[in-house]
Amino acid sequence: MTQLSATQTPAADNMNDAADSRRIIPADGDRNPARLNDGQDITYFAKHRHTVKAFAPDRKIAPEHVEKIRGLLRFSPSSTNAQPWKFILATTDEGKERVAKSTDERYPFNSPSIRNASHVVVFASRLAIEEDFLLKVLDQEEQDGRFDSDPETFRAQMHGGRSLFVNLHKQDMKDAQHWMDKQVYLNIGQFLLGVSTLGIDATPMEGIDTRVLDEQFGLREQGYNSLVVVALGYSDEEADYNAKLPKSRLPLSEILIEA
Secondary structure (H helix, E strand, O other), rough: OOOEEEOOOOOOOOHHHHHHHOOOOOOOOOOOHHHOOOOOHHHHHHHOOOOOOOOOOOOOOOOHHHHHHHHHHOOOOOHHHHHEEEEEEEOOOHHHHHHHOOOOOOOOHHHHHHOOOOOOEEEEEOOOHHHHHHHHHHHHHHHHOOOOOOHHHHHHHHHHHHHHHHHHHHHHOHHHHHHHHHHHHHHHHHHHHHHHHHEEEEEEEEEHHHHHHHHHHHHHHHHHEEEEEEEEEOOOOOOOOHHHHHOOOOHHHHHOOOO
């Protein structure tokens, strides 16, 4: 999968104070910490991310941004609002060590990123989507006021519509777990773009031993399995060679049809 984060290179001296106050490493014209998000459209962040190849271990994400990270995880879209996911946010060295056990043997090249990152997120998907879970989602929607104008009618319609798609993937397509996995990937895509707007670098990794990771956190016993690990933090300016390379994408003429 494409691995994404914000571009990191040295900046002018007069940006350093603002960057330090926000715990953001300045970027040379690509990201201005003093005006972060000021007048930038979403494509700005899409263009100015890169896959971090080395994290600065002494750079930590500020608590207020950690709270926003939690919000990004929670408020992702999913098909029929099914939300078939669970996350592990490793905030301590002990937590990151447990995650790194999933890379140490088979994917050791990913281990330093996990250990040196400020925070690490494990994205996991449900193994099955049963009636009791669907009713839990439905009850939450009702508590949040989605059916207030006509609770009896709209609650029944929502449950019927969601059940239609769930049963379609269970009984006809027979790909229910794959369908749920795709919802988690929707979350990951939004998450990567979202953290970049906070000036946070993110490196997603499929190079993990999911069985080891699931055992570390008892995920399968809870009805989930891990899919992707995303390391979060800030690029090491000296060691992160990828920060200095130009972004490369196929031209629109190769990938876009306009009708």
